[in-house]
Amino acid sequence: MLELHFTCPLHDMDFRSAQWSLDPDLKTITTPSGGKELHGNVHVPCPLCHQTHTYAPNELACPLQDPNTAQKLSSQSPDS
Numbered sequence: 001m002l003e004l005h006f007t008c009p010l011h012d013m014d015f016r017s018a019q020w021s022l023d024p025d026l027k028t029i030t031t032p033s034g035g036k037e038l039h040g041n042v043h044v045p046c047p048l049c050h051q052t053h054t055y056a057p058n059e060l061a062c063p064l065q066d067p068n069t070a071q072k073l074s075s076q077s078p079d080s
Contacts, residue, residue: 005061008048020044 001018008015026040038057045052 002063004042004044004063006044006046006053006055008046009053010046010049010051013048015047017044017047 001020003016003018004020005014005016006020007013021043023040023043026038029037029039031037040057042055042057042060043052044055
């Protein structure tokens, strides 16, 4: 299974795991503008605090890029 990148909300620390699961009623929705959105939740047992955390798909980093890339991009000013 594919490893995804997560952040423990209790310890504010990152971890990667392939032990996640999806809601059985996960849906792809077409927005009025024609875009696609994934509606549902991803659940993962946390190795840091030993609780199960739940995330919306838009809260997760793309597994195909470095997890810090999104932070770097969002922290750049529009002029850079």
